[in-house]
Amino acid sequence: MSEAALVKARFKRMAxxxxxxxxxxxxxxxxxxxxxxxxxxxxxxxxxxxxFVAQIWFIAAFRRAKEGV
Numbered sequence: 001m002s003e004a005a006l007v008k009a010r011f012k013r014m015a016x017x018x019x020x021x022x023x024x025x026x027x028x029x030x031x032x033x034x035x036x037x038x039x040x041x042x043x044x045x046x047x048x049x050x051x052f053v054a055q056i057w058f059i060a061a062f063r064r065a066k067e068g069v
Contacts, residue, residue, distance in 0.1 A: 007062060014058040021051035 025047035032040035 010058055010061050014054050017054040018051050021047045021054070025051070 025044050028040045028044040028047060031037060032044065
């Protein structure tokens with residue numbers, strides 16, 4: 001598999017994880033305000049953090065591949 005194909009596959013995985021995290025975060029914050037369930041703010045925070053972790057994973061993997069490690 002070429003370098004470009006690997007980066008493209010990693011990007012697709014990262015984008016999919018970010019999409020799931022975005023939908024989860026939106027549902028959690030809407031539920032927290034609409035239903036008055038404060039524990040959903042924790043779900044919102046976890047979804048937000050998971051999205052950032054997915055982006056950091058992509059950048060770290062891209063950088064490692066660029067260095068040849």
